[in-house]
Amino acid sequence: MPFVSVVARVPSPTSTQTKKKIPNFGKNEAQTAKTLIPDVSEHHINEHNFRVSFVCGCQNLGEALCRVREGATMIWIKGDAGTGNIIEAVRHVWSVIWDIRVLWNMDDDEVFTFTKKIAAPYDMVMQTKQLRRLHVVHFTAGSFGMFKSGDLVKRGRAIVQAMTHYRDPDVLGKVTCGLGEAMVGLNLKDEKVERLANRSK
Numbered sequence: 001m002p003f004v005s006v007v008a009r010v011p012s013p014t015s016t017q018t019k020k021k022i023p024n025f026g027k028n029e030a031q032t033a034k035t036l037i038p039d040v041s042e043h044h045i046n047e048h049n050f051r052v053s054f055v056c057g058c059q060n061l062g063e064a065l066c067r068v069r070e071g072a073t074m075i076w077i078k079g080d081a082g083t084g085n086i087i088e089a090v091r092h093v094w095s096v097i098w099d100i101r102v103l104w105n106m107d108d109d110e111v112f113t114f115t116k117k118i119a120a121p122y123d124m125v126m127q128t129k130q131l132r133r134l135h136v137v138h139f140t141a142g143s144f145g146m147f148k149s150g151d152l153v154k155r156g157r158a159i160v161q162a163m164t165h166y167r168d169p170d171v172l173g174k175v176t177c178g179l180g181e182a183m184v185g186l187n188l189k190d191e192k193v194e195r196l197a198n199r200s201k
Helices: 015-021 061-070 086-104 108-118 122-131 152-164 169-175
Strands: 003-007 030-034 053-057 074-077 137-140
Touching (some): 061 108, 061 122, 074 086, 086 137, 152 169
Parallel strands (some): 053 074
16 A cells, blocks of 8 residues: 655745655655645745655646646645535635636637736646646545544544445445534634634644
């Protein structure tokens, strides 16, 4: 089983700090993930310097293309992490999909203006227009709320079993019963809810 390392964006990572966090295990032997936290464009890690895969977060097409340019091999659209609120993730997914649809119908002059608006590399925007999709796999995940659920261990085992036997309705029926209290999704309009941008300061 490949080693999995999770690395968050730090305020001002140096090359030495980064290499300590991401051991060089060789190509395709490790997967590294950046957590989806507010964008600090001047302090991104250059993933091309490593032989491991980076999974990077985004909230819109501009961020997605910038992360791919930096070396991301997968794009993770997660919404507002830690809230259990799937609405933000859905909103970000549709933002990316809709921008690609709009981009496909633009002429070259409109593409140039659009590129400046989303602050993305022009060549990658043009490639996205031609492909009608992102250059890498993008997916959304989360909202299990496993670590904030009533029974962490039981829910974790159930998730593994459900993924293993996803084609077996009998197993799915058994493992999804009696899991205890699930994480309650937070209403992001509530002023008392701590948003991701505030948690990262």
